[in-house]
Amino acid sequence: MDIPRASAASGPSPIGWAISEQPVPYPQALEAMNARADAIRRKEASQLVWLLEHPPLYTAGTSAQREDLLDPNRFPVFETGRGGQFTYHGPGQRVAYIMLDMKARGGDVRGLVADLERWVIEALSAFNIKGERREGRVGIWVRRPEKGETREDKVAAIGLRVSRWVTTHGISFNVEPELSHYTGIVPCGIQAHGVTSLADLGLPVSMADADVALRVAFEKVFGPVVSAEPPV
Numbered sequence: 001m002d003i004p005r006a007s008a009a010s011g012p013s014p015i016g017w018a019i020s021e022q023p024v025p026y027p028q029a030l031e032a033m034n035a036r037a038d039a040i041r042r043k044e045a046s047q048l049v050w051l052l053e054h055p056p057l058y059t060a061g062t063s064a065q066r067e068d069l070l071d072p073n074r075f076p077v078f079e080t081g082r083g084g085q086f087t088y089h090g091p092g093q094r095v096a097y098i099m100l101d102m103k104a105r106g107g108d109v110r111g112l113v114a115d116l117e118r119w120v121i122e123a124l125s126a127f128n129i130k131g132e133r134r135e136g137r138v139g140i141w142v143r144r145p146e147k148g149e150t151r152e153d154k155v156a157a158i159g160l161r162v163s164r165w166v167t168t169h170g171i172s173f174n175v176e177p178e179l180s181h182y183t184g185i186v187p188c189g190i191q192a193h194g195v196t197s198l199a200d201l202g203l204p205v206s207m208a209d210a211d212v213a214l215r216v217a218f219e220k221v222f223g224p225v226v227s228a229e230p231p232v
Helices: 026-041 109-125 179-184 207-222
Strands: 015-019 048-052 057-060 077-079 086-089 093-099 132-134 137-143 152-163 166-174 225-227
Touching: 015 207, 026 048, 026 077, 026 093, 026 166, 048 207, 086 093, 086 179, 093 207, 109 132, 109 137, 109 152, 109 166, 109 207, 207 225
Parallel strands: 015 048, 015 225, 057 077
Antiparallel strands: 048 093, 057 086, 093 166, 132 137, 137 152, 152 166
8 A cells, every 4th residue: 555655845744534444453453553653753654544443342541540440351451552541442433543743733742632622522513512621531521411410421532642753542432332331441530420422412423424524623623634545
């Protein structure tokens, strides 16, 4: 597969936007993501947003607590270098791996996280859902007054790794995953609130519809993207 190359003379190439149509095993995705990040560092590949789904699995971020893995035998568990704690990935959840050159963005990691949050909030607004940030709780949250006055559920998670000025990992956006699979962990180490999805919020949204909303919102926040081939 030919990889679009970045041009040092003309600045960073446009960000590619790739979608895998079939679930990608986690080890294969991790290898491809890291290889692409290495190529970006060497200026041999352009920046990329890669949308995919995984088979059911749990991942542990760098802050994961072993006691938050409640059912270690339910699905495979992978330790990963991203920030955060335990989370679930599986069919019906759109994962977006973000491989960006932070030097081209001025090295502002906090600003990037804020932009990722704004991206998800903007995508949710396409479905008339109000997503919100919460201090001390990474991710995007939706108020659930029907479940309790102070109840909020997470609809999207964010977990990044920045190594040698290039980002990996990214976001997970719950379209219609099996939410019962989250009971095998304490999602992101937070017990006081739950997890939701577009389907759980009463919206029968297809993955294709979610992808369109994500792309439109991404371009509002980050600028134009170009369609690209997935790394695998």
